[in-house]
Amino acid sequence: xxxxxxxxxxxxxxxxxxxxxxxxxxxxxxxxxxxxxxxxxxxxxxxxxxxxxxxxxxxxxxxxxxxxxxxxxxxxxxxxxxxxxxxxxxxxxxxxxxxxxxxxxxxxxxxxxxxxxxxxxxxxxxxxxxxxxxxxxxxxxxxxxxxxxxxxxxxxxxxxxxxxxxxxxxxxxxxxxxxxxxxxxxxxxxxxxxxxxxxxxxxxxxxxxxxxxxxxxxxxxxxxxxxxxxxxxxxxxxxxxxxxxxxxxxxxxxxxxxxxxxxxxxxxxxxxxxxxxxxxxxxxxxxxxxxxxxxxxxxxxxxxxxxxxxxxxxxxxxxxxxxxxxxxxxxxxxxxxxxxxxxxxxxxxxxxxxxxxxxxxxxxxxxxxxxxxxxxxxxxxxxxxxxxxxxxxxxxxxxxxxxxxxxxxxxxxxxxxxxxxxxxxxxxx
Numbered sequence: 242x243x244x245x246x247x248x249x250x251x252x253x254x255x256x257x258x259x260x261x262x263x264x265x266x267x268x269x270x271x272x273x274x275x276x277x278x279x280x281x282x283x284x285x286x287x288x289x290x291x292x293x294x295x296x297x298x299x300x301x302x303x304x305x306x307x308x309x310x311x312x313x314x315x316x317x318x319x320x321x322x323x324x325x326x327x328x329x330x331x332x333x334x335x336x337x338x339x340x341x342x343x344x345x346x347x348x349x350x351x352x353x354x355x356x357x358x359x360x361x362x363x364x365x366x367x368x369x370x371x372x373x374x375x376x377x378x379x380x381x382x383x384x385x386x387x388x389x390x391x392x393x394x395x396x397x398x399x400x401x402x403x404x405x406x407x408x409x410x411x412x413x414x415x416x417x418x419x420x421x422x423x424x425x426x427x428x429x430x431x432x433x434x435x436x437x438x439x440x441x442x443x444x445x446x447x448x449x450x451x452x453x454x455x456x457x458x459x460x461x462x463x464x465x466x467x468x469x470x471x472x473x474x475x476x477x478x479x480x481x482x483x484x485x486x487x488x489x490x491x492x493x494x495x496x497x498x499x500x501x502x503x504x505x506x507x508x509x510x511x512x513x514x515x516x517x518x519x520x521x522x523x524x525x526x527x528x529x530x531x532x533x534x535x536x537x538x539x540x541x542x543x544x545x546x547x548x549x550x551x552x553x554x555x556x557x558x559x560x561x562x563x564x565x566x567x568x569x570x571x572x573x574x575x576x577x578x579x580x581x582x583x584x585x586x587x588x589x590x591x592x593x594x595x596x597x598x599x600x601x602x603x604x605x606x607x608x609x610x611x612x613x614x615x616x617x618x619x620x621x622x623x624x625x626x627x628x629x630x631x632x633x634x635x636x637x638x639x640x641x642x643x644x645x646x647x648x649x650x651x652x653x654x655x656x657x658x659x660x661x662x663x664x665x666x667x668x669x670x
Contacts, residue, residue: 242286243267244660249290249621253297253611254594264295266617269660274611288662290621293654296593297609298330298361298618300600301571303395303420303474303498303546306332306363309350310339315551315638317351321360323549323571323637325663328653330618331362331608332549332571333600336373337396343368343379345387352388361658362618364390364606369408369419375399378408385415391604393420395474396521398456400426405460409469418470418496418604423456423481424522433562435508435523443514445561448523454480461488461495472603473497475548477522479532486541496603497536498544501577502568502643504533504586510643516557516564517643520550534586543599545592547574551639569637573630575622576649583650589624617660626652 436447550567
Protein backbone atom coordinates (compact mmCIF):
# COMPACT_ATOMS: atom_id res chain seq x y z
CA UNK A 242 0.00 0.00 0.00
CA UNK A 243 1.35 3.49 -0.82
CA UNK A 244 2.25 5.69 2.15
CA UNK A 245 1.81 9.46 2.15
CA UNK A 246 3.61 11.56 4.77
CA UNK A 247 1.82 14.89 4.73
CA UNK A 248 2.73 18.37 5.81
CA UNK A 249 5.99 17.80 7.65
CA UNK A 250 9.07 19.98 7.46
CA UNK A 251 11.27 17.90 5.20
CA UNK A 252 15.00 18.33 5.78
CA UNK A 253 17.15 16.49 3.24
CA UNK A 254 20.68 17.93 3.38
CA UNK A 255 21.89 15.91 0.39
CA UNK A 256 19.31 17.59 -1.85
CA UNK A 257 19.40 20.93 0.01
CA UNK A 258 15.72 20.62 0.83
CA UNK A 259 14.25 22.34 3.88
CA UNK A 260 10.57 23.15 3.74
CA UNK A 261 7.01 21.88 4.06
CA UNK A 262 6.53 18.94 1.70
CA UNK A 263 4.55 15.78 1.20
CA UNK A 264 6.51 12.55 0.76
CA UNK A 265 4.92 9.75 -1.21
CA UNK A 266 6.25 6.22 -0.76
CA UNK A 267 5.37 3.07 -2.66
CA UNK A 268 6.94 -0.36 -2.96
CA UNK A 269 9.70 0.61 -0.52
CA UNK A 270 10.89 3.61 -2.55
CA UNK A 271 10.51 7.38 -2.52
CA UNK A 272 8.06 8.30 -5.29
CA UNK A 273 7.66 12.05 -4.78
CA UNK A 274 8.82 14.87 -2.53
CA UNK A 275 6.64 17.84 -3.47
CA UNK A 276 4.75 20.69 -1.78
CA UNK A 277 1.60 18.70 -2.54
CA UNK A 278 1.92 15.12 -3.74
CA UNK A 279 0.52 14.94 -7.28
CA UNK A 280 0.04 11.18 -7.48
CA UNK A 281 -2.44 10.84 -4.66
CA UNK A 282 -4.29 7.61 -4.58
CA UNK A 283 -7.38 6.88 -2.50
CA UNK A 284 -5.67 3.72 -1.29
CA UNK A 285 -2.67 5.52 0.26
CA UNK A 286 -2.08 5.24 3.99
CA UNK A 287 -1.65 8.76 5.36
CA UNK A 288 0.59 10.04 8.14
CA UNK A 289 -0.05 13.61 9.24
CA UNK A 290 3.47 14.88 10.04
CA UNK A 291 2.51 18.53 10.49
CA UNK A 292 4.51 20.14 13.27
CA UNK A 293 7.27 17.53 12.93
CA UNK A 294 10.41 17.20 10.84
CA UNK A 295 10.79 14.49 8.22
CA UNK A 296 14.37 13.45 7.49
CA UNK A 297 16.26 10.62 5.80
CA UNK A 298 16.50 7.64 8.11
CA UNK A 299 19.31 8.16 10.62
CA UNK A 300 22.47 6.11 10.08
CA UNK A 301 24.84 4.94 12.81
CA UNK A 302 28.15 3.68 11.47
CA UNK A 303 29.54 2.56 14.84
CA UNK A 304 27.43 0.02 16.72
CA UNK A 305 28.26 -3.10 18.72
CA UNK A 306 25.37 -5.54 18.31
CA UNK A 307 27.32 -8.22 20.27
CA UNK A 308 25.90 -11.14 18.29
CA UNK A 309 27.32 -13.72 17.85
CA UNK A 310 28.93 -14.54 21.16
CA UNK A 311 27.71 -11.96 23.67
CA UNK A 312 23.96 -12.35 23.44
CA UNK A 313 23.51 -11.66 27.16
CA UNK A 314 24.63 -8.07 26.45
CA UNK A 315 22.74 -7.45 23.19
CA UNK A 316 21.37 -9.28 20.18
CA UNK A 317 20.67 -8.22 16.64
CA UNK A 318 16.99 -8.21 17.56
CA UNK A 319 17.32 -6.03 20.67
CA UNK A 320 20.02 -3.82 19.18
CA UNK A 321 17.97 -3.00 16.11
CA UNK A 322 14.92 -2.43 18.34
CA UNK A 323 16.97 0.19 20.18
CA UNK A 324 18.07 1.60 16.83
CA UNK A 325 14.60 2.17 15.42
CA UNK A 326 13.44 3.54 18.77
CA UNK A 327 16.19 6.14 18.40
CA UNK A 328 15.28 6.90 14.78
CA UNK A 329 18.00 4.86 13.08
CA UNK A 330 17.04 2.97 9.95
CA UNK A 331 20.57 1.69 9.29
CA UNK A 332 23.32 0.54 11.64
CA UNK A 333 26.85 -0.63 10.87
CA UNK A 334 28.06 -3.28 13.34
CA UNK A 335 31.63 -3.78 14.47
CA UNK A 336 33.60 -7.00 14.14
CA UNK A 337 34.50 -7.67 17.78
CA UNK A 338 32.04 -10.51 18.20
CA UNK A 339 32.86 -14.05 19.31
CA UNK A 340 33.87 -15.52 16.99
CA UNK A 341 35.30 -12.38 15.45
CA UNK A 342 33.81 -11.34 12.11
CA UNK A 343 37.00 -12.20 10.24
CA UNK A 344 35.49 -14.94 8.06
CA UNK A 345 32.70 -14.83 5.45
CA UNK A 346 30.67 -17.37 7.44
CA UNK A 347 30.35 -14.91 10.35
CA UNK A 348 29.37 -12.06 8.03
CA UNK A 349 26.75 -14.29 6.42
CA UNK A 350 25.43 -15.32 9.85
CA UNK A 351 25.00 -11.67 10.88
CA UNK A 352 23.18 -10.85 7.64
CA UNK A 353 20.88 -13.87 7.98
CA UNK A 354 19.98 -12.93 11.55
CA UNK A 355 19.43 -9.32 10.53
CA UNK A 356 17.08 -10.43 7.76
CA UNK A 357 14.98 -12.65 10.02
CA UNK A 358 15.12 -10.76 13.32
CA UNK A 359 16.43 -7.26 12.63
CA UNK A 360 14.15 -4.24 12.54
CA UNK A 361 16.42 -2.03 10.43
CA UNK A 362 19.17 -2.29 7.85
CA UNK A 363 22.32 -3.94 9.24
CA UNK A 364 25.68 -3.55 7.53
CA UNK A 365 28.56 -5.65 8.93
CA UNK A 366 32.14 -4.48 9.34
CA UNK A 367 34.83 -7.10 8.92
CA UNK A 368 38.02 -7.36 10.95
CA UNK A 369 41.31 -5.92 9.70
CA UNK A 370 43.28 -8.73 11.31
CA UNK A 371 42.46 -12.32 12.14
CA UNK A 372 41.05 -12.57 15.63
CA UNK A 373 41.63 -8.83 16.09
CA UNK A 374 45.15 -9.79 17.13
CA UNK A 375 46.92 -7.30 14.87
CA UNK A 376 49.25 -9.95 13.51
CA UNK A 377 47.88 -11.29 10.20
CA UNK A 378 45.46 -9.62 7.79
CA UNK A 379 42.01 -11.12 7.54
CA UNK A 380 40.86 -12.15 4.06
CA UNK A 381 39.44 -8.75 3.23
CA UNK A 382 38.40 -9.65 -0.30
CA UNK A 383 36.24 -12.54 0.93
CA UNK A 384 34.74 -10.34 3.65
CA UNK A 385 33.78 -7.74 1.05
CA UNK A 386 32.21 -10.42 -1.14
CA UNK A 387 30.23 -11.74 1.84
CA UNK A 388 28.76 -8.30 2.52
CA UNK A 389 31.13 -6.28 4.72
CA UNK A 390 31.09 -2.53 4.01
CA UNK A 391 34.35 -1.63 5.80
CA UNK A 392 37.06 -3.19 7.97
CA UNK A 393 38.11 -2.34 11.51
CA UNK A 394 39.67 -3.89 14.59
CA UNK A 395 37.62 -1.46 16.68
CA UNK A 396 37.95 -2.17 20.36
CA UNK A 397 41.64 -2.78 19.72
CA UNK A 398 44.12 -0.62 17.81
CA UNK A 399 46.33 -2.03 15.08
CA UNK A 400 49.67 -1.36 16.76
CA UNK A 401 51.75 -2.79 13.89
CA UNK A 402 52.22 0.09 11.45
CA UNK A 403 53.28 -2.19 8.60
CA UNK A 404 50.14 -4.29 8.99
CA UNK A 405 48.02 -1.13 8.96
CA UNK A 406 49.79 0.03 5.82
CA UNK A 407 49.09 -3.28 4.09
CA UNK A 408 45.46 -3.15 5.19
CA UNK A 409 45.08 0.29 3.64
CA UNK A 410 46.75 -0.83 0.43
CA UNK A 411 44.68 -3.99 0.18
CA UNK A 412 41.30 -2.34 0.90
CA UNK A 413 41.93 0.17 -1.89
CA UNK A 414 41.56 -2.70 -4.35
CA UNK A 415 38.04 -3.36 -3.06
CA UNK A 416 36.80 0.19 -2.54
CA UNK A 417 36.54 -0.34 1.21
CA UNK A 418 37.24 2.10 4.02
CA UNK A 419 39.54 1.25 6.92
CA UNK A 420 38.15 2.41 10.27
CA UNK A 421 40.83 3.26 12.80
CA UNK A 422 40.57 2.73 16.54
CA UNK A 423 43.28 5.31 17.23
CA UNK A 424 45.00 4.38 20.47
CA UNK A 425 48.66 3.82 21.29
CA UNK A 426 48.60 1.02 23.84
CA UNK A 427 52.11 1.79 25.06
CA UNK A 428 50.73 5.12 26.28
CA UNK A 429 47.24 3.98 27.26
CA UNK A 430 47.90 0.56 28.81
CA UNK A 431 46.63 0.29 32.37
CA UNK A 432 44.74 3.57 32.18
CA UNK A 433 41.12 3.77 33.30
CA UNK A 434 40.15 7.38 32.53
CA UNK A 435 41.54 10.62 31.17
CA UNK A 436 44.93 11.62 32.54
CA UNK A 437 44.65 14.76 34.63
CA UNK A 438 43.62 16.30 37.92
CA UNK A 439 40.43 14.22 38.27
CA UNK A 440 42.29 10.95 37.75
CA UNK A 441 44.91 11.98 40.30
CA UNK A 442 42.25 12.89 42.86
CA UNK A 443 40.45 9.58 42.35
CA UNK A 444 43.67 7.59 42.44
CA UNK A 445 43.13 6.18 38.94
CA UNK A 446 45.78 5.72 36.28
CA UNK A 447 45.14 8.08 33.42
CA UNK A 448 45.28 7.87 29.63
CA UNK A 449 46.89 10.93 28.01
CA UNK A 450 45.44 12.66 24.95
CA UNK A 451 48.65 11.74 23.16
CA UNK A 452 47.60 8.08 23.13
CA UNK A 453 44.92 9.07 20.62
CA UNK A 454 46.75 11.88 18.87
CA UNK A 455 49.85 9.95 17.85
CA UNK A 456 47.83 7.11 16.34
CA UNK A 457 45.56 9.49 14.44
CA UNK A 458 48.69 11.11 13.00
CA UNK A 459 50.23 7.73 12.15
CA UNK A 460 47.17 6.37 10.39
CA UNK A 461 46.65 9.56 8.41
CA UNK A 462 50.30 9.41 7.31
CA UNK A 463 49.73 5.84 6.16
CA UNK A 464 46.53 6.81 4.35
CA UNK A 465 48.39 9.56 2.53
CA UNK A 466 51.19 7.15 1.67
CA UNK A 467 48.78 4.60 0.20
CA UNK A 468 46.05 6.87 -1.14
CA UNK A 469 43.50 4.75 0.71
CA UNK A 470 40.26 5.77 2.39
CA UNK A 471 40.56 6.12 6.17
CA UNK A 472 37.89 6.82 8.77
CA UNK A 473 38.83 7.81 12.32
CA UNK A 474 36.44 6.43 14.93
CA UNK A 475 35.25 8.05 18.18
CA UNK A 476 37.41 11.20 18.13
CA UNK A 477 37.73 12.60 21.66
CA UNK A 478 40.71 15.01 21.80
CA UNK A 479 41.45 18.53 20.62
CA UNK A 480 44.74 17.28 19.18
CA UNK A 481 43.02 14.68 17.02
CA UNK A 482 40.61 17.32 15.69
CA UNK A 483 43.54 19.55 14.76
CA UNK A 484 45.44 16.72 13.04
CA UNK A 485 42.37 15.67 11.03
CA UNK A 486 41.60 19.27 10.05
CA UNK A 487 45.13 19.75 8.74
CA UNK A 488 45.02 16.44 6.86
CA UNK A 489 41.79 17.39 5.13
CA UNK A 490 43.31 20.71 4.12
CA UNK A 491 46.09 18.71 2.42
CA UNK A 492 43.53 16.62 0.56
CA UNK A 493 43.90 13.37 2.52
CA UNK A 494 41.08 10.84 2.02
CA UNK A 495 40.08 10.92 5.66
CA UNK A 496 36.72 11.16 7.36
CA UNK A 497 36.01 11.15 11.07
CA UNK A 498 33.30 10.69 13.64
CA UNK A 499 32.66 11.57 17.24
CA UNK A 500 29.97 10.40 19.64
CA UNK A 501 27.42 12.35 21.70
CA UNK A 502 29.16 11.56 24.99
CA UNK A 503 32.31 13.30 23.72
CA UNK A 504 30.49 16.59 23.10
CA UNK A 505 28.17 16.31 26.12
CA UNK A 506 30.22 14.95 29.05
CA UNK A 507 33.64 15.63 30.53
CA UNK A 508 35.89 13.51 32.73
CA UNK A 509 34.01 14.87 35.73
CA UNK A 510 31.21 12.39 34.95
CA UNK A 511 33.53 9.74 36.41
CA UNK A 512 33.29 11.31 39.89
CA UNK A 513 32.13 8.76 42.42
CA UNK A 514 33.78 6.05 40.32
CA UNK A 515 30.76 6.00 38.02
CA UNK A 516 31.42 3.05 35.74
CA UNK A 517 28.59 4.13 33.43
CA UNK A 518 30.97 6.90 32.37
CA UNK A 519 33.91 4.55 31.70
CA UNK A 520 34.60 4.25 28.01
CA UNK A 521 37.34 3.98 25.41
CA UNK A 522 38.59 6.51 24.54
CA UNK A 523 37.86 8.10 27.90
CA UNK A 524 35.84 11.22 28.51
CA UNK A 525 38.15 14.22 28.29
CA UNK A 526 38.22 17.85 29.46
CA UNK A 527 35.98 20.82 28.67
CA UNK A 528 38.70 22.09 26.35
CA UNK A 529 38.46 18.86 24.38
CA UNK A 530 34.65 19.02 24.37
CA UNK A 531 34.82 22.55 22.95
CA UNK A 532 37.25 21.36 20.26
CA UNK A 533 34.93 18.48 19.34
CA UNK A 534 32.04 20.92 18.95
CA UNK A 535 34.15 23.18 16.75
CA UNK A 536 35.21 20.16 14.69
CA UNK A 537 31.57 19.29 14.11
CA UNK A 538 30.73 22.89 13.31
CA UNK A 539 33.44 23.37 10.68
CA UNK A 540 33.07 19.90 9.15
CA UNK A 541 36.36 18.46 10.36
CA UNK A 542 34.27 15.76 12.04
CA UNK A 543 31.90 14.48 9.37
CA UNK A 544 29.71 12.14 11.38
CA UNK A 545 27.99 11.65 14.69
CA UNK A 546 27.97 7.96 15.64
CA UNK A 547 26.98 6.37 18.93
CA UNK A 548 29.65 3.71 19.58
CA UNK A 549 26.70 1.87 21.12
CA UNK A 550 28.43 -0.58 23.48
CA UNK A 551 25.95 -2.55 25.62
CA UNK A 552 27.19 -4.35 28.74
CA UNK A 553 25.49 -6.52 31.35
CA UNK A 554 25.49 -5.39 35.01
CA UNK A 555 28.22 -7.85 35.98
CA UNK A 556 30.58 -6.11 33.54
CA UNK A 557 29.90 -2.69 35.03
CA UNK A 558 29.13 -3.29 38.72
CA UNK A 559 32.78 -3.82 39.64
CA UNK A 560 35.73 -1.67 40.69
CA UNK A 561 36.28 1.13 38.21
CA UNK A 562 39.57 -0.09 36.66
CA UNK A 563 38.05 -3.52 36.03
CA UNK A 564 34.77 -2.29 34.54
CA UNK A 565 34.05 -2.76 30.84
CA UNK A 566 34.27 0.27 28.58
CA UNK A 567 31.26 1.72 26.82
CA UNK A 568 27.69 2.95 27.02
CA UNK A 569 24.43 2.33 25.20
CA UNK A 570 23.73 5.25 22.90
CA UNK A 571 21.22 4.49 20.15
CA UNK A 572 18.23 5.85 22.05
CA UNK A 573 19.84 9.05 23.37
CA UNK A 574 21.95 10.10 20.38
CA UNK A 575 19.33 12.20 18.60
CA UNK A 576 18.24 14.43 21.52
CA UNK A 577 21.85 14.95 22.60
CA UNK A 578 22.72 16.01 19.06
CA UNK A 579 19.74 18.37 18.99
CA UNK A 580 21.29 20.12 22.00
CA UNK A 581 24.04 21.27 19.64
CA UNK A 582 21.35 22.98 17.57
CA UNK A 583 19.95 24.72 20.64
CA UNK A 584 23.48 25.84 21.56
CA UNK A 585 24.06 27.26 18.07
CA UNK A 586 26.93 24.86 17.33
CA UNK A 587 25.10 23.34 14.35
CA UNK A 588 22.10 24.30 12.29
CA UNK A 589 19.31 21.74 12.23
CA UNK A 590 20.24 20.80 8.66
CA UNK A 591 23.89 20.32 9.65
CA UNK A 592 22.90 18.10 12.58
CA UNK A 593 20.79 15.92 10.29
CA UNK A 594 23.59 15.84 7.71
CA UNK A 595 26.05 14.46 10.26
CA UNK A 596 23.61 11.67 11.12
CA UNK A 597 22.46 10.76 7.61
CA UNK A 598 24.21 11.52 4.34
CA UNK A 599 27.70 12.04 5.79
CA UNK A 600 27.88 8.61 7.47
CA UNK A 601 26.55 7.07 4.25
CA UNK A 602 29.26 8.79 2.21
CA UNK A 603 32.01 7.79 4.65
CA UNK A 604 31.35 4.09 4.03
CA UNK A 605 29.85 4.25 0.55
CA UNK A 606 26.32 3.28 1.60
CA UNK A 607 23.45 4.07 -0.75
CA UNK A 608 21.44 5.63 2.08
CA UNK A 609 20.79 8.93 3.82
CA UNK A 610 18.84 10.70 1.10
CA UNK A 611 15.21 11.34 0.11
CA UNK A 612 15.70 11.46 -3.66
CA UNK A 613 13.04 9.97 -5.92
CA UNK A 614 13.86 6.29 -6.34
CA UNK A 615 15.84 6.07 -3.09
CA UNK A 616 15.00 3.53 -0.41
CA UNK A 617 12.13 4.78 1.73
CA UNK A 618 14.09 4.95 4.98
CA UNK A 619 12.58 7.90 6.83
CA UNK A 620 12.58 9.29 10.37
CA UNK A 621 9.90 11.64 11.69
CA UNK A 622 10.87 13.71 14.72
CA UNK A 623 9.06 15.98 17.16
CA UNK A 624 11.69 18.55 18.11
CA UNK A 625 9.75 19.72 21.16
CA UNK A 626 8.73 16.43 22.78
CA UNK A 627 10.38 16.10 26.20
CA UNK A 628 11.08 12.80 27.93
CA UNK A 629 13.14 11.39 30.77
CA UNK A 630 15.80 8.75 30.29
CA UNK A 631 14.62 5.72 32.26
CA UNK A 632 17.09 2.87 31.73
CA UNK A 633 14.47 0.21 32.45
CA UNK A 634 12.44 1.45 29.49
CA UNK A 635 15.25 1.35 26.95
CA UNK A 636 14.82 -1.15 24.13
CA UNK A 637 18.45 -2.26 24.36
CA UNK A 638 19.07 -5.40 26.40
CA UNK A 639 21.64 -3.48 28.46
CA UNK A 640 21.18 -0.40 30.65
CA UNK A 641 24.67 1.09 30.91
CA UNK A 642 24.01 4.77 30.32
CA UNK A 643 25.43 7.83 32.11
CA UNK A 644 22.30 9.75 31.09
CA UNK A 645 19.88 8.04 33.49
CA UNK A 646 17.44 10.62 34.82
CA UNK A 647 18.36 13.23 32.22
CA UNK A 648 15.53 15.20 30.61
CA UNK A 649 15.76 14.99 26.84
CA UNK A 650 14.10 17.20 24.23
CA UNK A 651 13.36 15.78 20.82
CA UNK A 652 11.76 12.41 20.21
CA UNK A 653 11.23 10.03 17.33
CA UNK A 654 7.60 9.85 16.29
CA UNK A 655 8.00 7.35 13.46
CA UNK A 656 10.79 5.24 11.99
CA UNK A 657 10.09 3.92 8.50
CA UNK A 658 12.38 1.26 7.05
CA UNK A 659 11.94 0.33 3.40
CA UNK A 660 8.52 1.97 3.40
CA UNK A 661 7.31 0.04 6.45
CA UNK A 662 6.51 1.71 9.75
CA UNK A 663 8.58 0.12 12.48
CA UNK A 664 8.07 2.71 15.20
CA UNK A 665 4.88 4.74 15.25
CA UNK A 666 4.26 6.90 18.28
CA UNK A 667 1.65 9.62 18.68
CA UNK A 668 1.36 10.90 15.14
CA UNK A 669 -2.15 11.45 13.88
CA UNK A 670 -3.15 9.05 11.12
